[in-house]
Amino acid sequence: MLETRLLIHRRAGWTALTYVWNAPRTEARLKRAGARIDVSFTDTAGQPRQIDYRVPNQNQCKECHSLSGRIAPIGVKARNLNGVFVYPEGSENQLAHWTRTGMLAGAPAPDKAPRAAVWTDAAEPLEARARAYLDANCGHCHNPRGMASNTGLNLDLEETRLAKLGLGKRPVAAGKGAGNLDLDLVPGRPDASIIGYRMASTEPGVMMPELGRSVVHTEGLALVREYIARMQRP
Structure with missing residues (x-):
């Protein structure tokens, strides 16, 4: 602590x-x-x-x-709360539990609410897991209203445009943060993708996220690299 x-x-x-x-x-x-x-x-x-x-x-x-x-x-979104959690009285969907106990009012039933994939659950689709991970760890800045809106790279789950997700997109600022790489995301080539390069760094001015960590999150990095490696060119 x-x-x-x-x-x-x-x-x-x-x-x-x-x-x-x-x-x-x-x-x-x-x-x-x-x-x-x-x-x-x-x-x-x-x-x-x-x-x-x-x-x-x-x-x-x-x-x-x-x-x-x-x-x-950040993070208090229905899609992140819509899952089963273990409570003292037993397991229950969190949205349903909060509604039943009076913490939420007017929430839709869990099957009508959005849901993000559990990034650690290998039974869920790879793309959904990777997008959920990027949404939770990057999307609060990388969205049209966030601190990184000027980058043009949007990693929140609402984004569907391939270029805004980084495919074939050049960074707005070059330098050491790009690691001499040309594109944010290159389908099939994680080593050529700036996203993976910055996630793998612990150097200030290079690493992403910029704050909140001192080590590389190896499990998250492996997931994103696999997602990029298996991605097909549009």
Whole structure:
């Protein structure tokens, strides 16, 4: 337990605040300027890891939690909530559970509501899993109202235009962020696709997402690379 981030809705709108826990984990203090924490752990492969954990400052929160220039929550969408979860009284669809317990009003039945694929479920279609992963991790910035709207690369689930999804699209800014690659996404060629290159980096100014991670998410990267590798040219 290193930090706790809050989005608090006040009269003037949403405010982002980050609290960093002390060593005994008994108290967390507000850190508007962010913090750096040395972290050691053992990963799922049993390998020891040591990272420079970066707690974002208050202004950096806006880089992800921004919609049309204002701070807003991300992830609270019907498509992300429309799934079965285990509650103390048993398993139940989350939308149905929240409706039954009074947390939601007017929500459609789960079978009438949108649903994002579970990216870790190999039984679901590969494209749906990859698109759901990109939507959850990239789509909050890469959409027409997000902080990355100027890139012309939209990775939210609402987007259906192939060029906006990166196919055959050149980046708006070259340099080290593109890794000397020409196109955001090249069907059948993950090594030639800027999306995979930036996901595989931990270098500031190159890595995507820009904030919120200090290591490569190998499982997510493998999924997106497989999605690109199996993609057919239109």
